[in-house]
Amino acid sequence: INVPIGRARRLVQELSLTPSHNVLLVGAAFGWEAEALIGLGIPVTCMDSSSWIHAVKGTGEAGEIEAALDLAGVTSGHALRQSFLGKLVAGPRATETILEEDGLSRGSRQRIRNKGTFTHIVTSSVLPWLHDDEAVNLSDALRQINVASQIVHYVQFYKDAAAAKPEPAPFLNWKRIVGTEPVVDRLTDQAWYTTNSWPTLLPNDTFIGV
Numbered sequence: 001i002n003v004p005i006g007r008a009r010r011l012v013q014e015l016s017l018t019p020s021h022n023v024l025l026v027g028a029a030f031g032w033e034a035e036a037l038i039g040l041g042i043p044v045t046c047m048d049s050s051s052w053i054h055a056v057k058g059t060g061e062a063g064e065i066e067a068a069l070d071l072a073g074v075t076s077g078h079a080l081r082q083s084f085l086g087k088l089v090a091g092p093r094a095t096e097t098i099l100e101e102d103g104l105s106r107g108s109r110q111r112i113r114n115k116g117t118f119t120h121i122v123t124s125s126v127l128p129w130l131h132d133d134e135a136v137n138l139s140d141a142l143r144q145i146n147v148a149s150q151i152v153h154y155v156q157f158y159k160d161a162a163a164a165k166p167e168p169a170p171f172l173n174w175k176r177i178v179g180t181e182p183v184v185d186r187l188t189d190q191a192w193y194t195t196n197s198w199p200t201l202l203p204n205d206t207f208i209g210v
Helices: 002-015 032-039 051-056 062-071 079-086 106-113 132-145 160-164
Strands: 023-026 044-047 120-124 150-155 206-209
Touching: 002 032, 002 120, 002 150, 002 206, 023 032, 032 044, 106 132, 120 132, 132 150
Parallel strands: 023 044, 023 120, 120 150, 150 206
Antiparallel strands: none
């Protein structure tokens, strides 16, 4: 609960958001960050292209958590079990409408435009999962939704320890938000990795590091 609230407050602070702005949140998942922004008075529209998100967004989490606790041997009378279940928020995972769009096609962009005119289009931890050409394509596509929108990316900034540790392939696209110091060889060895700097790759966009 605290993470989406903290991220929402950071966005408001970094972008000087006010209720007069209108945000499109890309990669919104279940919309928890959007809920926090709306709670701060910022109008938000959510979109996510994940088929899994849309398959389970109307369901609750209680069953999965109960099953995980059973698997871990945390019995019904255990205080730890009651602590976990006591933090559950009843109802579906998503309470905000999540558009099933990716913005990459003309039709998708038009359906998004039909939802409003956006002053800010914010991707939430999306870029690190993309190759460089995919990131450029996404940025260009989002800008076509509304050429006047400020394109903003919430990204995990480059950390030597994290970038060097083993990850399942394909591993995250780690880049720096500030500076162009060297990065680990396993990144620069990739054919799709063209620069170690997000601002260099997307010079017209704004970046906020997680």
